[in-house]
Amino acid sequence: MHAGDHNAQLAQALLGCSYDELTPVQRSVIDLIATEAPSGLNPQLISDDRTFWQRLADTIAAVGGSWSFIFSFLGVLVAWVTWNALTGSLAFDPYPFIFLNLVMSMIAALQAPVIMMSQNRAAARDRANAEHDYVVNLRAELEIMHLHDKLDALRSDELVKLVTAQAETLDLLKTQMAALAAKG
Numbered sequence: 010m011h012a013g014d015h016n017a018q019l020a021q022a023l024l025g026c027s028y029d030e031l032t033p034v035q036r037s038v039i040d041l042i043a044t045e046a047p048s049g050l051n052p053q054l055i056s057d058d059r060t061f062w063q064r065l066a067d068t069i070a071a072v073g074g075s076w077s078f079i080f081s082f083l084g085v086l087v088a089w090v091t092w093n094a095l096t097g098s099l100a101f102d103p104y105p106f107i108f109l110n111l112v113m114s115m116i117a118a119l120q121a122p123v124i125m126m127s128q129n130r131a132a133a134r135d136r137a138n139a140e141h142d143y144v145v146n147l148r149a150e151l152e153i154m155h156l157h158d159k160l161d162a163l164r165s166d167e168l169v170k171l172v173t174a175q176a177e178t179l180d181l182l183k184t185q186m187a188a189l190a191a192k193g
Contacts, residue, residue: 089102093109
């Protein structure tokens with residue numbers, strides 16, 4: 010049987026539609042079932058191909074989104090305000106702390122896009138993981154359905170054999186009963 014015919018039959022039997030009507034992901038699952046090939050590597054296990062800047066953005070996002078950053082930044086703010094409020098003429102940023110406001114705005118302006126870049130890559134990895142999970146789950150579901158069909162076919166064959174054996178046994182009993190009745 011040609012591989013395309015087998016895939017078309019599997020698609021019809023398992024999903025109830027033709028192979029041409031399937032989405033690319035569903036086709037890949039049918040192809041994997043037909044060839045009995047593994048689903049492939051988990052996307053998280055693939056080597057890290059991020060650029061230096063992408064790794065830097067991920068590191069900045071990890072540090073910027075941590076409690077240690079919040080507490081250390083809070084400590085710097087308290088020290089900044091305390092020094093400039095209590096030192097009088099030695100203050101490099103006297104009240105109302107305009108330079109502090111500028112520094113915080115620049116940090117926010119730079120940190121936000123870097124975190125967004127990292128989140129976009131994380132979302133792409135999550136989508137790849139979700140698609141991989143979908144393929145694995147769909148394949149498992151279809152394989153289970155395929156196994157149920159095979160078990161049902163085996164059970165039907167066994168029932169036919171059992172009924173045939175029972176009929177033969179009944180015929181044998183009838184023959185022996187007739188023989189006993191003829192003797193008796």
